[in-house]
Amino acid sequence: MLIALSLNLSSQQKNVSLDSVFELRKRSVKETWLSKEERISLAKKAITISKKINSDSTILKSERNLSYVFLITGEYEDFNKSALRTLEFATKLNDSSAIAWANNGLGFYNYQIKLDNNIAYGYYLQALKYFDALGNLNQKAVVLTALAGIQDDEKDYLGSEQNAIEALKILNNLDEYDDLYLDKYYALNLLGLVSLKLDNYNQSINYHNQAYEITKEINGGESFALESLNNLAFANRKKGDLDKSLEIFKELISNPLLKEDMSFFGLVLDNYTFTKFLKGNYNYADLENEFKESLRISDSIKDEYTNLAVSIDLAKFYKENTKIDSSLKYAKRSYNLSKEIPINELYLESMLILSELTKGLEKESYLQKYIKLNDSLIKVERSKRNKFARIKFDTDQIEAENEQISQENFYLLLLSGILLLTGILVYTIISQRAKNKELKLVQEQQKANEEIYNLMLGQQDKVEEARAQEKIRVSKDLHDGVLGRLFGVRLSLDSLNFSDGKEAMMNRSSYIGQLKTIEDDIRKISHEMNTDFVSGSGFMDIVSELIDNQTKAYGFTYDFNYTDDFSWEFVPNKTKINIYRILQESLQNIYKHAEAKHVKIDILREKDEIIIYIVDDGKGFDTTKSKKGIGLKNMNSRVKDVKGEILFFSELEKGTKVQVKIPYIT
């Protein structure tokens, strides 16, 4: 009772704790008005209580919650640590959902915060695997997009395109959810950028158009639309459709929203101006002003990227308009900037422009630098591409190996299982068979015992009856003979009382003499009773009886001799019953086939063997031919059963002699 109560109490306490964990987690995420530190401490408290409850799944959930709180509060370093802990714990618990999300988070951290694309790529691949296994298609597509982004960064454009297309395919088949269009936009935009880099201009334009259309579905998607338009215009420019490009840029630049992001505005202005420059037929001063305006904007917000883009464009602009000094100034500026950031393409381009603007040794040094860098860049690119391919290949290979190993293990297990089962089965069968054999042996033994006991019992009955008869005879002897005569003597002696004298005395002595003879008679009867007239119910008596009965029934005479050298009571019943049956069988054979008149049977002892001869005076048979008769077969098998041997000697018209040798074992 007390125990039940305390158990109940503890489970109640547990529930209370659990409720508070839920509450803490919820508050840490939802109560955005609280300070960062407060929210983190709520999440940490949830973990502490979870650990008290000691439920692994609750701890894991609280840990995930803490990671999430770190993420949304921008504590990226803490997030990293927490995510790593979560991943380890989730792996231990084999919680695939938690593993997937932790990998995803770590991918994000390494990609976006730590800028380590290699590590990020590894985590994202893991996340991809788990999301795929979980059937979380939406998240799978997001991760694929992230992977494509990394590949784009690392110039593995084909791989990037492939992953982005796969992501897009998945997204197109999904039902609508909160960020579906945003996810689609990212995929399409990336595809547009990658296609451009692969010089598939039309495809790029097509993707950007789609991306632009999608932005209309996104809440607050105007900024995305602007980005999309910029990219679209850029793609058109690359394609050479400068009119279309200008048209888009013109629309874009007149959009008031654009000025909210001055960095982007500067970039678009630069792009627009440069496109106009490319188109030709321009007003030099206007364009120069617009370039300078872009430069000024980028300078004012210290946007090196835009600054770089404008610088290199300006260098080209001045070069075209033969303002070598100005061109050189901006080329050098772009050269330095691109070297610092670094943006290798622009660095190369700057060097190329510089080499064209300079002469002699300087020009040569720029060219040489250019060639060297270009070569090394190509090598790096190639090796990077290879590396990504390899990461994926390695992962695939390890997975395949794992699969193979697990398959091999499975087969090994299966095989050993089958072997074990077979072993058990074989053992069972063998032991069962041995048991059966043993049982059969015991049964045979019992049967032999039973038979011999029956025979003995039959004999016993006869002996009993003979005894009873003998008893009756003795009683009759006593009754009629002895008693009668005693009575006579008694009566006569009694009558002598009626007379006396010499005659009576003589008579009396004669009766006393009579009494003496009666005494003798009684002694004789007593002696007869003392000696057991029936020698017993031994095995030889049974055999004698058998031979006597059989020969009487079959109508031939017999001689039966046996030795008393055997202690039949110690001979196994099996042997005895077999001897009995062999004799029975051979007498039957003699009756059936031999037409004999006389049979002689001897049971003798020779060292440790029982020797039996059965000799008849019948017509004999050909011992080489008649081995297949049932009677002979039976005799053979019986003899074999007691490890003996049987021999037949026969001559036509001269009779048959059967010799049986059986080991005498007591």
Add this chain to the structure above:
Amino acid sequence: MQELKILMVDDHPIIIEGYMNVLMATKAENQNLEIDTANNCDMAEIMINRASDNTHYDICFFDISLPPSQDGRYTSGEDLAKLAKKMMPETKIIILTMFNESFRIHNIIREINPDGFLIKSDLTSMELADAFQHIVKSPPYYSSTVHNFVKQTLTSEIYVDDINRKILYLLSQGIKTKSLLDHISLSMSAIEKRKKQLKMLFSVEDGKDETLLEMAKEKGFI
């Protein structure tokens, strides 16, 4: 003078001698005894037949167990007694036997209804002498064992027929049920049925033959 012609049949000469000794020593003054003896059935038969043609015997003494006649027609004193009765109806029959079992006594009384019935083991020379005189004057005379038996069966409420008496007797002789067939001309099942009846009659509860015999003996049927 009273002339009495007597036949004594017993297979033991010494017994006949004993009878003669007693009778001769104790006869009345006026009695003259003429005694013939026989040791077996054949001789006895000859004597009986001869006497029936001439002077009949006044008194015949018969033992029960006797060597049977050669032709097998007479196997015991009972048969001889019947013959004597038939040939010489007025002859007085005295049975002297060792058998004291109720069954035998019952049978002898039924079959022969002797004038004297003496059990040898009961008998003394005085009793024999008394019995002889008694029978000569006013038969019958039964010795004490026989007398008791008759008294018992007359008062007993149990009626046991001859075959059942025989079964009881044979069983009491140690003959097994299966061997009863050799002695009684009945089927095995009939014998079994009778045994069952007997057991009910003597209220044997444990169904054992031994108990049946005990009860029968107690009631004087064996």
